[in-house]
Amino acid sequence: SDKKAGALNQAMPLVDSDLVLVMDADTEIGPLYVDTALDRLSKDATIGAVGGSFYAREETNTLQVIQGNEYARYVREISRRKNARANVLTGAGSIFRVSVLREVKKARESGRLPGTGVYSQNALTEDNELSLAIMTLGYKIVSPKACEIYTDAPSTMGELFKQRVRWRRGAMEDLKMYGFTKITAPYIMKM
Numbered sequence: 001s002d003k004k005a006g007a008l009n010q011a012m013p014l015v016d017s018d019l020v021l022v023m024d025a026d027t028e029i030g031p032l033y034v035d036t037a038l039d040r041l042s043k044d045a046t047i048g049a050v051g052g053s054f055y056a057r058e059e060t061n062t063l064q065v066i067q068g069n070e071y072a073r074y075v076r077e078i079s080r081r082k083n084a085r086a087n088v089l090t091g092a093g094s095i096f097r098v099s100v101l102r103e104v105k106k107a108r109e110s111g112r113l114p115g116t117g118v119y120s121q122n123a124l125t126e127d128n129e130l131s132l133a134i135m136t137l138g139y140k141i142v143s144p145k146a147c148e149i150y151t152d153a154p155s156t157m158g159e160l161f162k163q164r165v166r167w168r169r170g171a172m173e174d175l176k177m178y179g180f181t182k183i184t185a186p187y188i189m190k191m
Contacts, residue, residue: 004091005119005126012105012118015098023093023149028057030148037095037147044083048100048139049131051089052149053078059153063160067153079145086143087187089134091127093149097139104133113137114177122177125170132174135183 008022019041023029029052037050053075056068078084107113108120113133115122123129131141154160171187178184 003121005117005121005123008119008126009117009121012101018098019095020098020101021093021095022091024091024151026057026152027052027092028150029093030146030150032146033093033148034095036144040142040144041095041097044140046138046140047097047142048134048137049089049094049096049141050147051086051141051143052093052147053143053145054090054092054149054151056153057150061155063157064153064155067160071153075143075145078143083140084142084144086131086141088128088131089141090143090149091125092151094127100134100137100139103137104130107133107137123170124173125167128167128171129174129177132178132183136178136181 012020019038021029021034033052040050041047055071055075056064059065059068078086101118104113105118108115108117113136114120115129115133118130119126120129120133134141154163172191175184175188175191180188
């Protein structure tokens with residue numbers, strides 16, 4: 001009943017390393033992903049996590065081609081930003097500093113952040129909410145272009161509609177939970 005967030009929260013105490021890669025089962029990482037992410041994390045202690053630059057794994061119908069173009073456009077937008085600062089860490093594949101995830105958990109326990117656990121089980125879009133949590137704690141999130149990930153894009157209008165409604169509703173719920181802050185302001189202004 002706790003879905004992905006609950007499963008990830010159960011696994012987090014078992015992580016015994018400085019970094020952890022969290023990715024969806026329907027995702028493959030590109031050949032430079034890990035090395036690029038490790039390089040960025042080693043050079044900048046203010047980066048809390050490195051997300052992937054995502055692409056559609058298959059474009060077998062027009063709907064997937066359109067989404068593939070949308071994903072590529074987002075990657076270009078992020079890659080043009082200083083240091084590839086991202087809006088959100090993709091749930092499809094991101095590498096986190098374990099110390100930052102533990103800090104998120106402690107901040108939730110003390111009431112500085114909403115929710116419980118590392119991944120808020122109240123959030124419909126746990127990757128978006130965790131991105132807000134990490135940035136609220138003062139860390140940057142980035143998605144370098146070389147951190148390619150390939151994920152399954154919905155192949156029917158019904159699947160796409162369900163996904164996008166969930167994304168939009170989840171983002172709105174997350175913004176409501178966090179309120180108007182310097183972190184949420186750019187997102188609220190786009191709504």
